[in-house]
Amino acid sequence: MDLQTFAVATLTAHIGFAIFVTLHAKLTDRNPGKWPLITLAFGLAGIAGYFFYDPNTEGNAGQI
16 A cells, blocks of 8 residues: 555544544534544544543542
8 A cells, every 4th residue: 555545544534533523422412522633633542532531530540
């Protein structure tokens, strides 16, 4: 696979992932926040962050 084909395929996938995150947030009445933009930039890492990041636990690591 040449570089141009890879770049187009990656860009297409990232755009699709960002659309998916946005639609999922809209359908579930969830605030998408910054995740569509992060997903557009980082792909699957953005999707993982959208589904698994919990802002209520930020800064509380290690606390009992």
